[in-house]
Amino acid sequence: MADTAIELKGISKSFGAVHANRNIDLKITAGTIHGIIGENGAGKSTLMSILYGFYQADRGRIDVAGRKATINTPSDAIALGIGMVHQHFMLVENFSVLENVILGAEGEALLNTSIAKARSELERLERDYGLEVDPDAIIEDLPVGLQQRVEILKALYRGADILILDEPTGVLTPAEADHLFRILEQLKDEGKTIILITHKLREIMAITDNVSVMRQGTMVATRKTSETNVEELAELMVGRRVLLQVEKGEATPGDVLLSVKGLTVKDSRGVTMVDNLSLDVRAGEIVGIAGVAGNGQSQLLDAITGVQKAVSGTVTLDGEPVDLTGAADPADLRERGMAHVPEDRHHVGLVLPFEENENAMLGYHRQAKYLNGPFLNIEAIRADAREKIEKYDIRPPDCRLKTANFSGGNQQKIVLAREIEQDPKVLIVGQPTRGVDVGAIEFIHKRLIDMRDQGKAVLLVSVELDEIRSLSDRILVMFAGRVVGERGPEASESELGLLMAGVEEKEAAE
Amino acid sequence: MSAPYAKLPAWADYGLIPLINLAVAFLVAGLVVMLVGENPIRAAVILVDGALGRGQNIAYTLYYATSFIFTGLAVAVAFHCSLFNIGGEGQAYVGGLGVAVVCLAFDSILPWWLVFPLAIVGAALFGAAWAFIPAYFQAKRGSHIVITTIMFNFIAASLMVYLLVNVLKPAGAQAPQTRNFLEGGQLPKLNWMLEAMGFTIRSAPFNLSFLLALAAAFFVWVLIWRTRLGYEIRMRGYSPKAARYAGVSETKIIIITMLISGALAGMMALNPVMGDQNRLQIDFVTGAGFVGIAVALMGRSHPAGIVPAAILFGMLYQGGAELAFEMPNISRDMIVIIQGLVILFAGALEHMFRPSIQALFASLGSRSTGLEAQQGEGS
Structure with a gap:
């Protein structure tokens, strides 16, 4: 011994x-x-x-x-x-x-x-x-x-x-x-x-x-x-049995719902973070973006969803152009059917000091069902929140509780419930299971597959390679702001790993 | 894990903690009083008696409180957007110009109850306009609002001296002030309300704008917690990133919030200008803009806290004046020290006793509630 x-x-x-x-x-x-x-x-x-x-x-x-x-x-x-x-x-x-x-x-x-x-x-x-x-x-x-x-x-x-x-x-x-x-x-x-x-x-x-x-x-x-x-x-x-493998059927991709062409984004210091990037996401498929954190994934998400301005590039949402270099407004994009589960739920996706019900409408608070003229319709807001709590099994089931007092997994469920229940055409998801417990991961993955099966276009960014591989129908690997390769979900981890490390396409294929 | 301490019941959060803070402030103030060789207990009795002892004193306390409610609300509204508007002093000063312009124009032709709404609009507009410039610079250029609003206090002071001396002073008059307003520019006093309760009042400036202040407090509550605009203000205040994500224009929200804040500060001028002095004088704000910061801090930026906090500071003002009169060793400056201590403990050190009180509640509360909370966290 x-x-x-x-x-x-x-x-x-x-x-x-x-x-x-x-x-x-x-x-x-x-x-x-x-x-x-x-x-x-x-x-x-x-x-x-x-x-x-x-x-x-x-x-x-x-x-x-x-x-x-x-x-x-x-x-x-x-x-x-x-x-x-x-x-x-x-x-x-x-x-x-x-x-x-x-x-x-x-x-x-x-x-x-x-x-x-x-x-x-x-x-x-x-x-x-x-x-x-x-x-x-x-x-x-x-x-x-x-x-x-x-x-x-x-x-x-x-x-x-x-x-x-x-x-x-x-x-x-x-x-x-x-x-x-x-x-x-x-x-x-x-x-x-x-x-x-x-x-x-x-x-x-x-x-x-x-x-x-x-x-x-x-x-x-x-x-x-x-x-x-x-x-x-x-x-x-x-503390209970968990399904580690994600069960999903064949994808049946339809029309292109989200199309990005030649997107370039610079950060506040003028460094190019997304470099002339193009991608398409079709109805009924999950496109996963793999990559080591910091290779432009965050800026890509922010630019597509209108949170950050792009330098150049075009985006079409369900065939309609989106002006990303000028006045793309997250509120406007939401109305047009783009939902966004942001990477950083603590500072972006949620306002932690808010009551749960106030977060359950964040970003959608302009909708008539939440309002009475300029006033909030408190009854409707809380009823809506309680409905989502029920449906997504958010615990504790208290829509008046401060959001900061929910666990990571339940906070993510609040965001997910909000975005999915709007029945969007395109769902943009960043790091859906970061800091989320195993039980909730299983639930979140199922929901994303459900969205795909309902014919939504899902763009998924995650640094968890396992997650990308088990959920995506197509995998794009991002390195230094560019897509350096596309693979199917069957691609091996080492192959994706080489692409993620910036090894050239030809070498990685060998 | 995100909340390391147990939640306090609301009565402890909003009642017990401010009371403890206040008690400590008075204890330390008592030490200061002892230091100058006076009896602190007698001083406290004089202070409270001077603030509340007679109808006369109560009326004065409420008169001061009226001003503090307005400026406290002004600071609180900006706080909710995480903007620190310390320019209430200047905004109130310029608001006084709005009141004076309306009163001078209409006091001979309209009755007070028609001039009053116009004067409210004038005060709000002028106060808001003075807040607009720093707000614009903050929203568009990122110039920090603390710096710009405090500088605008000085600009307001110089501007008002210039206007009073060169423009508004009647020809041949000595003092830098406007002419006295006629009856149309004078708000009715509310002293009868206290007299109806059995107090006697010789003369006191307690006037109608007190009721306007209470209405403004209610307005602020509705605005912040019951309107879409208030929701967006709080969203931006807690998390600018989340606001951007939700499609709330930061520029717009900052400017609108500051306009409302400035308007509330400007309305403070109604109380002294139209309610008491019935003319526009130099330095009529006398620090109420700054007291508003303390009031908002102590009132936890909630109207239900701001009104009592404003009354407390009204008591300190009124009772402090009596104290300085009764105890020669205690000068006007000593009163400022006592007020400062209240601000220090109730505002700046607001959270000093919170951890120990929370720990106390956690150990007093049954173990089972602790466990429940923990399971809630973990699920």
Whole structure:
């Protein structure tokens, strides 16, 4: 039996009346990769924040390497050899790799000597673990995969033996994720202990030795990865059986309902984000846009839906032209049958401080059924909201509750109910299941397939490749603002992955 | 997980927390009073008695409160659109010009009840016009409204001095003010309302515009929570991105909101100009525009909170004047300090005691409600 790196005993943490962690026991064996999986809000991040000293547990004890540890701040955790790679990188963008690595561990008042020492130390780490990064590169010039490597180097430089990675693959291409996993394997071989927090079952199966499942603040099970399977883990996470495979019949595409030609969009700094892009979406099909986040998908969605102006290009909606470079108004497009589930439901798709019923009509609030002249028809608005709550099983079923108090999945259902119930011709969907729990994902996917089967044109943008592959009838891969390839849903993950990484069409086809 | 603290019942949110804030403000103010060598309890008695002790004092308190209701509503409407209009002072000042123009033109030919609606329109139009310029710059050029509105206070002050001295002052008069309005430019007093309740009043400026202020409070409630425009104002206030997504024109909403805000601030001028002094004087606003910010903060931008908050500040104004008179050690500036403390605790530090009160409620409330809330979160 190997040594225990970390043992948590009876950890509890509440925020007001909400128990984020309840009486959690967890034992992590040294020199293993231990996965922690659970839905959003299950308490994974809270637990890791306690371990890393961001929060203090209300009750319970933490043992590190067999000794009781007091972790009140991240520096305590670092001193105990615990390092953390955050989901959102904590790097100074305009500093070099070396400067970022020594930040907070400079050692002396004068930088010269410590920088020289750090450089040789960094080179040793890079050599030992295969983590090649140019020490003098500026962070903002590096791709995200390398930025993440810098985060790992930072932790190792501080002498971490135990590495916590919080949803590390969210921003990576499949190839980059594979590379990360190889690095993690190597770290494990060197005797490091790794805690991997994720909600992706596939990653757990691919790389971990042990896996612990959290649900609603409690630790429901710990398994050896080799002795469990995806179905069991999904059931443990949700607390009931889940359909992981999306069932759908053959698509029967009809007329082109949405046609985009030569669309170019620039961001506020004048950088071209969408570059002369063309695509068609037909009635009765789902067109998926795959790509690593930040390759212009957001700007594409914003331009098509009139939220952002385009520089040039034409769009036709059900045969009628839309003026995207001038006065395309989201309100006008809605009236013409374009519904939009935006990528960012917290800031765009919903107004979180609003009551649920106020969000259930957001964007459609000009419709006569919600109004009495200039006044809101409160009765009608609430009745309409209650109807949608019923139909979409939004919980808790209270249309007067503040939207911020709904879970991610239910918030997304509020948006989806609003957009789908308008019976649009074209549905534009961005990241429909980001931050949504497994149970709700199943529901949302079914709804999107339903829309397709009712003869709607659905344009789906997602960074979850699995989602794109299981829902789409055609897949367009976006890279650097352009569509670099089109594939059918049967395309392999590695083939799509190469396209997503910008490898030329011809090479990827080989 | 998104709401780390339990929700408070409404009575605690809107009643208990402001009361605690107020109590702490008075405790600290009491320390200040002790520091200058006066008895804080006696000072408090004089203050409250000076504000509410006699019919005379109540009438004055309500007269001040009237002005604060208008300016408080003005700030609150802009708050709902997440605009910080600190130009209420200037907008009210220019609103006074609107009142004066109407009164000077019609006071000899029309009765007051015909001049009044015209004066309301004049005050609102002039106040709105003064708010329009900063609003336009904010909406079209992104010039921050806090900076522009505060600068417009100074421009308003200079403009009004110029107009009063060079244009509106009757020939041969010494003081920089208009002629006195005739009867058509004078609002009836409401002192009889207090007298009907058994108080005696010698003379006090409490006038009809108080009722207009209450009507404006109701109007603001309807506007913000019951109209499509109010819905769009709140949408933009909470989330400009969501408003853009919903097809709400940001430019339009910013300008309309500021016009309404400016109009409300402008209407404040009816109270002193037409209701009391019956002429337009220099500096008649005397800080009411700024007090409106505190009133809106303390009233949580809700008319039902703004009216009592305005009355509270009316008490501080009126009671404070009495206190300065009774206690020579307490100067007018000390009163400003006490008002400042109320603003500090009720406005700026509004949330200081909230976490501990929420924690208290969470532990007092039965465990089962806590669990329910949590399951709601997780589902």
